[in-house]
Amino acid sequence: MPIRFVAAALAAFAFAGGAFAQLLTERKIFTLPQYTTVGGKTIKDVRIGYESHGRLNAAGDNAIYIAHFLTGNSHAAGRYKADDKVPGYWDDVIGPGKPFDTDRYFVLSADTLVNVNAKDTGPGSVDPATGRPYGMSFPIVTMRDFVNVQKALADSLGVKKFAAVAGPSMGSLQVMEWAAAYPEMVARAIPVVPLGLEANPYIIQTVATWAAPIVSDPNWNGGDYYGRAQPAVGVAEALKLAVLSARHPGWADKTFGRKWAAADRNPLQDWGNQYAIEGALEMATHMRAGASDANAFLYLVRAIQLYQVEGVAGIRAKVLAVPAKSDLLFFPDYYTRKMVATLKAQGTHVEVFEIDGDGGHLDGILDAAKAGEAIRAFLKK
Amino acid sequence: MPIRFVAAALAAFAFAGGAFAQLLTERKIFTLPQYTTVGGKTIKDVRIGYESHGRLNAAGDNAIYIAHFLTGNSHAAGRYKADDKVPGYWDDVIGPGKPFDTDRYFVLSADTLVNVNAKDTGPGSVDPATGRPYGMSFPIVTMRDFVNVQKALADSLGVKKFAAVAGPSMGSLQVMEWAAAYPEMVARAIPVVPLGLEANPYIIQTVATWAAPIVSDPNWNGGDYYGRAQPAVGVAEALKLAVLSARHPGWADKTFGRKWAAADRNPLQDWGNQYAIEGALEMATHMRAGASDANAFLYLVRAIQLYQVEGVAGIRAKVLAVPAKSDLLFFPDYYTRKMVATLKAQGTHVEVFEIDGDGGHLDGILDAAKAGEAIRAFLKK
Numbered sequence: 001m002p003i004r005f006v007a008a009a010l011a012a013f014a015f016a017g018g019a020f021a022q023l024l025t026e027r028k029i030f031t032l033p034q035y036t037t038v039g040g041k042t043i044k045d046v047r048i049g050y051e052s053h054g055r056l057n058a059a060g061d062n063a064i065y066i067a068h069f070l071t072g073n074s075h076a077a078g079r080y081k082a083d084d085k086v087p088g089y090w091d092d093v094i095g096p097g098k099p100f101d102t103d104r105y106f107v108l109s110a111d112t113l114v115n116v117n118a119k120d121t122g123p124g125s126v127d128p129a130t131g132r133p134y135g136m137s138f139p140i141v142t143m144r145d146f147v148n149v150q151k152a153l154a155d156s157l158g159v160k161k162f163a164a165v166a167g168p169s170m171g172s173l174q175v176m177e178w179a180a181a182y183p184e185m186v187a188r189a190i191p192v193v194p195l196g197l198e199a200n201p202y203i204i205q206t207v208a209t210w211a212a213p214i215v216s217d218p219n220w221n222g223g224d225y226y227g228r229a230q231p232a233v234g235v236a237e238a239l240k241l242a243v244l245s246a247r248h249p250g251w252a253d254k255t256f257g258r259k260w261a262a263a264d265r266n267p268l269q270d271w272g273n274q275y276a277i278e279g280a281l282e283m284a285t286h287m288r289a290g291a292s293d294a295n296a297f298l299y300l301v302r303a304i305q306l307y308q309v310e311g312v313a314g315i316r317a318k319v320l321a322v323p324a325k326s327d328l329l330f331f332p333d334y335y336t337r338k339m340v341a342t343l344k345a346q347g348t349h350v351e352v353f354e355i356d357g358d359g360g361h362l363d364g365i366l367d368a369a370k371a372g373e374a375i376r377a378f379l380k381k
Numbered sequence: 382m383p384i385r386f387v388a389a390a391l392a393a394f395a396f397a398g399g400a401f402a403q404l405l406t407e408r409k410i411f412t413l414p415q416y417t418t419v420g421g422k423t424i425k426d427v428r429i430g431y432e433s434h435g436r437l438n439a440a441g442d443n444a445i446y447i448a449h450f451l452t453g454n455s456h457a458a459g460r461y462k463a464d465d466k467v468p469g470y471w472d473d474v475i476g477p478g479k480p481f482d483t484d485r486y487f488v489l490s491a492d493t494l495v496n497v498n499a500k501d502t503g504p505g506s507v508d509p510a511t512g513r514p515y516g517m518s519f520p521i522v523t524m525r526d527f528v529n530v531q532k533a534l535a536d537s538l539g540v541k542k543f544a545a546v547a548g549p550s551m552g553s554l555q556v557m558e559w560a561a562a563y564p565e566m567v568a569r570a571i572p573v574v575p576l577g578l579e580a581n582p583y584i585i586q587t588v589a590t591w592a593a594p595i596v597s598d599p600n601w602n603g604g605d606y607y608g609r610a611q612p613a614v615g616v617a618e619a620l621k622l623a624v625l626s627a628r629h630p631g632w633a634d635k636t637f638g639r640k641w642a643a644a645d646r647n648p649l650q651d652w653g654n655q656y657a658i659e660g661a662l663e664m665a666t667h668m669r670a671g672a673s674d675a676n677a678f679l680y681l682v683r684a685i686q687l688y689q690v691e692g693v694a695g696i697r698a699k700v701l702a703v704p705a706k707s708d709l710l711f712f713p714d715y716y717t718r719k720m721v722a723t724l725k726a727q728g729t730h731v732e733v734f735e736i737d738g739d740g741g742h743l744d745g746i747l748d749a750a751k752a753g754e755a756i757r758a759f760l761k762k
Contacts, residue, residue, distance in 0.1 A: 201658040
């Protein structure tokens with residue numbers, strides 16, 4: 001497998017390099033003694049990871065919250081160590097002098113309450129009531145739950161108002177929940193590659209198909225696999241589906257073409273012979289699967305399905321929607337258009353800036369810098 | 382599960398009703414003593430199903446060939462019995478007085494050499510050399526192989542020239558192969574919801590993800606499941622992925638909305654509770670899975686991956702490309718545009734008629750009548 005194909009496939013997981021001066025950060029932990037979910041269940045000893053950049057002013061109103069995508073986490077910008085190979089996923093737009101300018105703003109980002117990568121609160125954490133991992137007995141959670149915990153974090157840090165709440169993909173769902181749940185606290189909402197104000201049934205089914213290979217993996221074992229063989233094959237298949245949905249034929253043509261995975265192994269001649277794109281995604285997703293919690297993936301899928309913003313009429317934030325032209329997952333022509341129409345009809349200030357390109361949905365993560373000037377201008381409005 | 386949801390999901394498999402006078406047909410069998418594949422393997426005792434409508438004229442040049450989609454078969458129009466509930470998949474456009482007018486043309490359509498539904502030649506048929514089903518030892522085949530066998534069928538019937546070769550989705554791949562493989566025999570090519578002239582790596586990976594759940598199903602057993610438990614769960618998952626790719630959010634909104642599969646079972650409360658679209662697709666695909674051969678599905682997936690037309694420069698047919706505006710599988714803005722550019726650059730006569738709608742890729746099957754007048758006009762050119 002040529003290394004460049006693997007690198008290209010790994011890049012699909014969106015850890016882009018930055019061209020600016022080094023920004024260092026650390027992963028901190030926020031704890032809550034207990035939290036009651038939208039579904040009415042109480043979770044004790046909540047722990048989530050977070051990071052921040054810049055300084056909160058005395059008024060507590062120069063904050064920006066960054067919400068992450070499905071397979072992302074709180075590491076939005078900078079590096080934990082100077083020699084980390086890759087910075088946080090939105091390092092291109094967060095930092096000194098960048099669109100989310102850490103010289104001016106206090107930029108905060110946290111792990112979602114259930115997180116694919118983090119080993120804090122979630123199905124993989126220990127249920128204080130049993131002393132064993134929750135597994136699928138962890139409460140079903142929603143985007144609103146994620147935002148409520150983020151709100152508690154913000155309160156604990158003295159944040160009074162967010163100049164903006166921004167985030168790509170699943171982050172955009174949290175952005176709109178923020179604007180509706182805490183309208184007095186959110187001056188601007190910047191949903192990037194946005195889904196809109198609810199999960200359409202098409203997306204409900206799309207993410208259901210991502211979950212299916214995990215549940216079908218015999219190692220999943222009803223979610224009880226901690227300390228045993230992991231359902232890594234199912235997770236890898238889930239990631240393949242997610243990555244593919246988040247890309248575009250233009251990206252595939254440029255990166256792989258119709259090359260075979262091995263130059264002497266023609267797919268016409270043997271079932272084991274693959275195309276380059278298949279081999280690269282296979283390797284990249286299996287590398288990634290080991291670091292991902294299968295149950296957490298299922299919880300996030302359900303949270304996406306449940307997404308339906310309550311309180312849209314109460315939104316007071318100005319909104320800058322940033323779709324990506326080639327997005328084949330959250331189609332601009334359908335989802336963004338619908339959200340913009342709803343918001344405009346109720347008198348909300350809405351602007352749209354479309355990211356040009358052929359990288360698909362992931363342009364909202366990897367190419368967010370293309371919206372940099374639009375974001376700068378919007379933050380002044 | 383409300384019946385209308387199931388019906389809507391089943392409609393995704395594209396057997397539309399017709400408004401015209403009853404057309405009756407029968408499934409006939411074409412046999413070839415042997416056929417040597419593009420990959421160099423010889424298959425003995427080839428049998429494929431076919432049907433025809435209308436009469437071939439003395440010159441043998443009033444024929445039209447209709448090529449079917451992935452999960453389709455030779456049953457393109459009319460009914461086998463007067464009380465059949467559904468006619469062939471393109472009954473809206475094939476028949477007396479319809480765009481493919483069976484009063485004027487001899488309309489022929491055949492099963493692909495390997496076919497998901499048919500029980501003739503393919504991995505599920507008996508290898509004369511062993512007396513047992515081939516399974517995955519059946520030769521890997523290509524679109525060109527399908528067309529070569531169709532050519533032998535046409536020769537056997539006295540067809541000298543096709544006024545048109547037409548077909549939707551995977552049928553469009555056969556259409557372009559026909560035009561390139563037998564340029565002197567194809568006056569017009571009508572690829573509907575076309576992929577273009579080769580499978581882009583994005584499609585290569587898309588169909589690979591459809592194959593994955595079959596191979597992961599323990600009942601698949603390396604393809605050796607004949608006379609045993611079938612990999613029906615894997616096939617159902619494969620069909621779910623295929624149907625979803627072939628649809629569009631607009632269709633999903635109109636058909637299902639955010640309704641739950643059962644009105645008293647909120648997906649927020651229990652993992653077993655689903656949305657209506659999930660329940661409907663689950664039921665529809667499991668009903669369908671029993672009639673589909675898992676191995677045949679894998680062979681067609683590989684045939685799609687291998688698709689790359691040789692001899693494009695030799696195409697002499699006039700081409701009418703009929704993309705669907707809302708197609709999220711074979712994107713008009715990428716695939717159709719690319720094909721049209723290539724053909725125009727070499728001086729081929731190319732026209733494009735786009736089917737409007739929000740049904741997705743399946744508009745090319747279910748709503749082909751929208752292109753009816755364009756097809757009529759094109760057949761006179």
